[in-house]
Amino acid sequence: KNEVEQSPQNLTAQEGEFITINCSYSVGISALHWLQQHPGGGIVSLFMLSSGKKKHGRLIATINIQEKHSSLHITASHPRDSAVYICAVRVLGSNYKLTFGKGTLLTVNP
């Protein structure tokens, strides 16, 4: 069983829609990361959080430590948001190592 599960695997939306991507994990963690990877492109870190909520522009990330769950929300989605979104966790006691989910492929159509 994967330690980090993301849902959905694939998501197609119309421009302007509100998007939610979910991440569940089964281990104790010290932090959770959300990353973005455009097709054929590099990987960019969006958020690192260990509690509560963070917001950057149209992106919002939340985490519930007790429920071992995090969500990434995109408001007023745009075709340029089309990318793979990856959840990663730093497992307690694992030094600086991250364990990654398989990613969610988001396609936003105009």
Add this chain to the structure above:
Amino acid sequence: NAGVTQTPKFQVLKTGQSMTLQCAQDMNHNSMYWYRQDPGMGLRLIYYSASEGTTDKGEVPNGYNVSRLNKREFSLRLESAAPSQTSVYFCASSESEETQYFGPGTRLLVL
């Protein structure tokens, strides 16, 4: 600042050949990492270096060696490439447990 740079961007090898993937960062980070990314799988850690002079195995170290040449540079060596090592390789760096910054990746094809 260039951030994290990787060379080469793309490489084709024949089975049994060797090569070294280079990575450098200009952010004065202590920690550096090598990952591989394969279709349908999450990023997997090959090796990491918590600080200059130290290296440690990750999830999938077999077939690879690393060198932390100095604080800036962390290289990944394939001594005898195998088709199973066809993948996209990413180098990353971070300041201890903070955000990781990724390089642009190296696409490796082993025939």
